[in-house]
Amino acid sequence: MSESPLLLQASGLCKSFGGIRAVQNAVIEVPRGQITGLIGPNGAGKTTLFNLLSNFIAPDQGKVIFDGQEVQHLPSHAIAAKGFVRTFQVARVLSRLSVLENMLLAAQGQTGENFLQVWWQQGKIRRQEKANREKAMAILESVGLAEKAQDYAGxxxxxxxxxxxxxRALMSDPQLILLDEPAAGVNPTLINQICEHIVRWNQQGISFLIIEHNMDVIMSLCNHVWVLAEGTNLADGTPAEIQSNEQVLEAYLGV
Ligand SMILES: Nc1ncnc2c1ncn2[C@@H]1O[C@H](COP(=O)(O)OP(=O)(O)OP(=O)(O)O)[C@@H](O)[C@H]1O
Ligand SMILES: [Mg+2]
Incomplete structure (x- = not known):
């Protein structure tokens, strides 16, 4: 069987909160190796769609296929273990842990988690911890945070x-990273650096789905953009197509 060009494919996703239909029959696709954008006005359902894709919230209906397998029934940690990870609109770092400790929490398959294994395999655990530490430091180095490794994340x-x-998302060797507003509240210099990192990680083979209100970021990074409004798909196309789509402009201007 040949590999699908789509790394992520979701269809018919629905989620209501009481009377609010946050996401209705939404569709989204992320091709392998690409950077895909997800835009829409405030309250359009973008973050809820991320929550449904990664099963942080169970969908009322719908299907999510990641790397050829249905994942909507898997717990979110099992989805992450398959190489599909996400970040949050308000970054969820543990303030009272150091930057390095935050990185190490994300390391996958830690032998030391099981008591018997701790007893029998101390040498192996030490080697694994050393490897995780080296990997974490190399990633921190690559994003310019190595000097802060011992500082509190808070x-x-x-x-x-x-x-x-x-x-931290990179610690689990992901195939796909979902970023929820990576540029929100970030100063312009750091936004540029973040964009450069995303391009570099993408060149290394990681695919991205990015929610962002900063259109410069979307237009410069994305191969393809999906637009959500009032919980449903409004349009999708190249950044240039989306920029000149009248329905999209109307949704943003609320006219
Ligand atoms: N846990 C929840 N309980 C109740 N309502 C919710 C919940 N999460 C989201 N909503 C509602 O669902 C709708 C979509 O919200 P969502 O956060 O997904 O929008 P968004 O597109 O990410 O907006 P923004 O651009 O402001 O981040 C909103 O009306 C919101 O109030
Ligand atoms: Mg949101």
């Missing part, structure tokens, strides 16, 4: 926390 700026969350 002492960092909002933008640096977003960067740390992305760096």
């Amino acid at each position: 002492a960092m700026s909002g933008g640096q926390r977003k960067l740390l969350e992305m760096a």
Whole structure:
């Protein structure tokens, strides 16, 4: 069987909160190797769609296929273990842990988690911890956070926390990273750096789905853009097509 060009393919996704239909019959596709955008006005359902794709919230209906397999019934940690990870609109780093400790929490397949294994395999655990530490430091180095490795994550700026969350996502060797507003509340210099990192990680083979209100970021990074409004698909196309789509402009201007 040949590999599908689509790494992620979701269809018919629905989610209501009480009377609010946050996501209705939504469709989204992420081709392998590409950077895909997801835009839409405030409250359009973008973050809810991310929550459904990664099963942080169970969909009322719908199907999510990641790398050829249905994943909508899997717990989110099992989806992450398959190489599909996400970041949050408000970065979720543990403020009272160091930057390095935040990175190490994300390491996959830690032998030391099981008591008997701890007893029998101390040498193996030490080697694995050393390898995780080296990997974490190399990633921190590559994003310019190595000097902060021992600092509390809570002492960092909002933008640096977003960067740390992305760096932490890399610890699990992902195929696909979902980024929820990586540029929101971040200063322009750091936005440029974050965009450069995303391009570099993409060149290394990682695919991205990015929610962002900053249109410069979407237009410069994305191969293809999906637009959500009031919980449903409004349009999708190249950045240039989306920029000149009248329905999209209307949805944003609310006319
Ligand atoms: N846990 C929840 N309980 C109740 N309502 C919710 C919940 N999560 C989201 N909603 C509602 O669902 C709708 C979509 O919200 P969502 O956060 O997905 O939008 P968004 O497109 O990410 O917006 P923004 O651009 O402001 O981040 C909104 O009306 C929101 O109030
Ligand atoms: Mg949101």
